[in-house]
Amino acid sequence: MPLVTVLLPVYNAQPTLLCALRSLQRQTLPDWECLLVDDGSTDSSLEVCERFAARDPHFRLLSQPHGGIVSALNAGLSRARGEFTARMDADDLCHPDRLRLQAALLVSQLPLGLVGCLVRCFPDRLVAEGMRGYETWLNSVVTPEQIRRDIFVESPFAHPSVMARTSLLCQVGGYQDHGWPEDYDLWLRLYASGCGFAKVPETLLYWREHADRLSRTNPMYSLRAFRRAKVHYLKQTFLRVHSSVQIWGAGRGGRLFGMDLQQAGIGVERYIDIHSTKVGGRLRHAPIVPVSALGDHQPLPLLVCVGGPQPRAEIRQELTRLGYQETVDYVCVA
Numbered sequence: 001m002p003l004v005t006v007l008l009p010v011y012n013a014q015p016t017l018l019c020a021l022r023s024l025q026r027q028t029l030p031d032w033e034c035l036l037v038d039d040g041s042t043d044s045s046l047e048v049c050e051r052f053a054a055r056d057p058h059f060r061l062l063s064q065p066h067g068g069i070v071s072a073l074n075a076g077l078s079r080a081r082g083e084f085t086a087r088m089d090a091d092d093l094c095h096p097d098r099l100r101l102q103a104a105l106l107v108s109q110l111p112l113g114l115v116g117c118l119v120r121c122f123p124d125r126l127v128a129e130g131m132r133g134y135e136t137w138l139n140s141v142v143t144p145e146q147i148r149r150d151i152f153v154e155s156p157f158a159h160p161s162v163m164a165r166t167s168l169l170c171q172v173g174g175y176q177d178h179g180w181p182e183d184y185d186l187w188l189r190l191y192a193s194g195c196g197f198a199k200v201p202e203t204l205l206y207w208r209e210h211a212d213r214l215s216r217t218n219p220m221y222s223l224r225a226f227r228r229a230k231v232h233y234l235k236q237t238f239l240r241v242h243s244s245v246q247i248w249g250a251g252r253g254g255r256l257f258g259m260d261l262q263q264a265g266i267g268v269e270r271y272i273d274i275h276s277t278k279v280g281g282r283l284r285h286a287p288i289v290p291v292s293a294l295g296d297h298q299p300l301p302l303l304v305c306v307g308g309p310q311p312r313a314e315i316r317q318e319l320t321r322l323g324y325q326e327t328v329d330y331v332c333v334a
Contacts, residue, residue: 004099005082005166006034009072013090014043016208021052021059023093029100034059034088037076040066045090070182073175077166086163091208098204102163105200112144113195114164114187116157117204126209135207137309147197149326151187152230152238152333153312156197159183161205168195178232180225188233227260230333234303238331239266242301248272248315249305250281250288253334257305258284269300294322302330 006024010017024034036049036059046063053061064075077085084103088094098117105115118139121127127135138158141147147156172189175182190197219225239245244267247254251273258268262284271288273279279290294302302324304315312332324330 002033002082003031004029004033004084004086004103004163005076005080006032006086006088006099007037007073007076007080008034008088008090009037009039009069009076010041010045010049010090011039011066011072012041012043012045014041014045014048016091017045017048020088020090020092020094021048023096024088025056025058026096027094027099028096029103032058032086032099033082035076035079036061037072038063039068039072040064068177070175070177073182077169077174080166082166084163085166085169087160089160089208091210092160093206093208095202095204095206097202099163101200101202101204105198106163106165109196109198111196112198113168114157114162114190114197116161116163116197116199118142118199118202119158119161119205119207120203121207121209123209126211128209131209139203140309142199142201144196144198147199148191150332151191151197152234152331154226155181155184155187157183157187157199158205158207160207164190168193177220178229179220180229181221184226184229188229192233192236224256224260227257231257231260231264231266234331234333235264235266238327239301243267244269245301245303246270246272247303247305248330249334250275250278250283251306253307254305255283257303257333258286261303272302291318294319294324304330304332305334306332307334 038046038049049061052059084106102115106112121131121135141150141156150156172193176185178185246269247258250271254271261268268286270286271283272291273288274291278288281288306312319330
């Protein structure tokens with residue numbers, strides 16, 4: 001049995017598939033397999049997969065009618081033979097040491113259930129400012145503590161960069177479709193189960209940017225879908241014994257997050273904001289109060305809904321000064 005199964009779904013990926021598969025062939029870990037799941041491709045992707053499976057015993061092929069990403073991932077996961085399952089997409093590239101270093105991290109630290117790595121988006125000419133900012137943030141969230149602290153801010157892993165214990169993926173129900181990103185949903189279910197996370201602090205995945213990426217075209221990857229996922233799992237974790245919250249941030253992000261919370265049955269008692277033009281007003285019937293009022297309601301769980309690493313760092317510093325403990329008294333959600 002291989003130590004690692006690389007789960008690689010394929011759908012009409014002919015322009016980039018060959019390069020992706022060749023990058024896997026260069027892996028320095030000898031004990032791996034790649035399970036190619038052709039999801040009903042209508043271009044020549046299936047033929048490329050057939051050639052690789054025929055010539056290289058590392059590759060196995062599973063072909064099925066088109067059913068979408070969740071169906072393809074679960075079909076592959078059910079046939080994974082490795083102790084660890086790694087993800088890879090048909091348009092990305094792997095560093096030769098990727099599988100070896102990630103497997104070594106999982107072997108050496110039993111509390112870890114899923115590990116990632118640093119990523120580099122390419123080609124540069126197509127990587128917009130917003131994506132470059134996400135790449136920078138993604139590569140700053142590395143340690144188990146950083147990942148668990150920021151898991152409700154954004155997805156802390158690039159999906160094709162992860163490797164996890166196969167048995168754990170099966171235990172939490174594999175991939176599921178709830179109308180929001182299937183990868184983020186999996187991270188949050190693993191988080192709720194107590195799974196340990198970490199990253200190899202090296203750039204081991206080259207993440208291709210292009211206009212046809214699912215996250216650009218499918219509504220299940222919209223900001224609203226991400227918020228709904230966060231609210232769903234906050235209710236199971238940080239808010240499991242609470243029916244109301246306070247929100248730091250009375251801007252657009254805080255307002256939208258408050259709306260989704262209320263639709264899910266969680267009341268918003270008040271908003272905290274630093275802007276004098278907002279303080280004293282109301283937002284959806286809840287008062288907007290200054291930071292100086294935080295001490296009045298410390299037992300009420302606090303959600304920090306302020307975008308940007310620097311503002312979050314300043315808020316964390318202030319909350320620490322006031323005696324708030326992150327993940328116990330408050331959670332950052334944006």
